[in-house]
Amino acid sequence: MQFKDIIGQEDLKRHLVRSIDQGRISHAQLFTGAAGQGSLAMAVAYFQYLCCRHRHNGDSCGECPDCRQIASLAHPDLHLVFPVNKQGKKSGEAMLSDEFLPIFRTLYEECGGYCSPQVWYERLDLGKTLKGMISAREADEIIRKLSFKSFEADYKAMLIWLPETMNEEAANKILKILEEPWEKTLFLLVSEQPTRLLPTILSRTQEVSVGRIEKEVLADVAMREGVTDPMQARNMARLSDGNLLELRHLIAGESSQQRKENFDLFCALMRLSYNDKHLELITWAEEVAALSREQQRSLLRDAARLLRESFMLHAGLGEISYLWGEELAFCAKFAPFVGIENIEPLIAQIETAQAQINQNGNSTIVFTHFALAVSKMIKHL
Numbered sequence: 320m321q322f323k324d325i326i327g328q329e330d331l332k333r334h335l336v337r338s339i340d341q342g343r344i345s346h347a348q349l350f351t352g353a354a355g356q357g358s359l360a361m362a363v364a365y366f367q368y369l370c371c372r373h374r375h376n377g378d379s380c381g382e383c384p385d386c387r388q389i390a391s392l393a394h395p396d397l398h399l400v401f402p403v404n405k406q407g408k409k410s411g412e413a414m415l416s417d418e419f420l421p422i423f424r425t426l427y428e429e430c431g432g433y434c435s436p437q438v439w440y441e442r443l444d445l446g447k448t449l450k451g452m453i454s455a456r457e458a459d460e461i462i463r464k465l466s467f468k469s470f471e472a473d474y475k476a477m478l479i480w481l482p483e484t485m486n487e488e489a490a491n492k493i494l495k496i497l498e499e500p501w502e503k504t505l506f507l508l509v510s511e512q513p514t515r516l517l518p519t520i521l522s523r524t525q526e527v528s529v530g531r532i533e534k535e536v537l538a539d540v541a542m543r544e545g546v547t548d549p550m551q552a553r554n555m556a557r558l559s560d561g562n563l564l565e566l567r568h569l570i571a572g573e574s575s576q577q578r579k580e581n582f583d584l585f586c587a588l589m590r591l592s593y594n595d596k597h598l599e600l601i602t603w604a605e606e607v608a609a610l611s612r613e614q615q616r617s618l619l620r621d622a623a624r625l626l627r628e629s630f631m632l633h634a635g636l637g638e639i640s641y642l643w644g645e646e647l648a649f650c651a652k653f654a655p656f657v658g659i660e661n662i663e664p665l666i667a668q669i670e671t672a673q674a675q676i677n678q679n680g681n682s683t684i685v686f687t688h689f690a691l692a693v694s695k696m697i698k699h700l
């Protein structure tokens with residue numbers, strides 16, 4: 320994890336780089352902030368910068384062995400502790416992070432360092448009642464691990480993700496080592512809810528506050544990740560409250576909801592066309608005319624996609640089709656009505672409508688003409 324891979328937070332990155340460059344390295348640091356603000360990613364990037372042999376331009380190189388191993392959470396001097404648990408464990412059986420490390424690394428890589436506790440607990444399949452926790456046995460393990468000499472890097476680190484899930488017994492064991500640090504041993508605590516930590520832990524750590532991501536930065540991310548309307552991107556950035564994971568939920572919800580609406584409109588158009596329901600086709604056109612231009616464009620794009628896929632199914636090329644779920648179910652039934660005779664004219668109708676919408680044509684006229692033309696072509700295969 321290089322600093323450049325972290326979204327926004329430029330002031331904090333500069334501050335952390337400067338502190339390392341000047342040799343001001345506090346042995347116990349508490350990174351605070353929501354997962355979607357990048358608190359975990361920031362702690363990893365911090366340690367990577369500290370260990371990198373070829374730092375330049377205020378960042379780690381990302382290529383040396385230390386960088387690579389830290390980036391994949393597989394460095395012998397980077398120890399990781401996080402809340403774990405398992406359904407059906409025996410009473411008295413202590414769960415240790417190491418057992419779950421491969422799953423954690425996979426998730427971390429998938430999330431690009433932005434893992435939320437909820438996603439982690441889902442991955443552990445904890446169900447509704449079981450909680451992830453850091454046990455007192457784990458605390459013993461932490462002390463045992465840190466008593467070994469460091470392998471490669473000068474520094475070694477114990478990164479504890481979500482220390483608020485330690486019970487009091489575990490926290491008290493950790494306290495002692497926080498109080499009497501060993502040379503070149505760092506504690507990097509990453510907490511979403513620091514108010515749940517023991518005051519004695521808080522007083523022994525230096526806080527690194529990872530704040531909300533800047534709105535402009537998130538709006539750019541939204542545009543990069545598929546939101547085409549700049550106004551909508553800004554609205555989403557505002558709604559996501561400085562949190563990348565919230566932003567991604569908004570983008571995913573928006574696009575899948577949009578896709579479903581488009582799919583329903585497409586099905587209605589095809590059913591009405593096949594049954595020659597002219598009056599209803601005109602109502603359909605009016606309904607579409609009332610949508611925003613952006614939604615109309617998105618509907619036409621999806622209609623072209625679904626027609627092309629139906630044609631592929633008709634031509635017996637189902638294995639290269641990109642359909643699944645209800646789209647596949649509908650298009651498979653509908654495929655006999657899209658063939659070599661009408662696919663090109665249908666796509667041409669869509670392109671005409673797209674051009675007219677882009678030129679700000681009257682939507683009611685455009686879509687009424689479009690619906691009736693499509694109806695003729697579907698009917699007369």
Ligand SMILES: [Zn+2]
Binds near residue numbers: 379381382385387
């Ligand atoms: Zn490096």
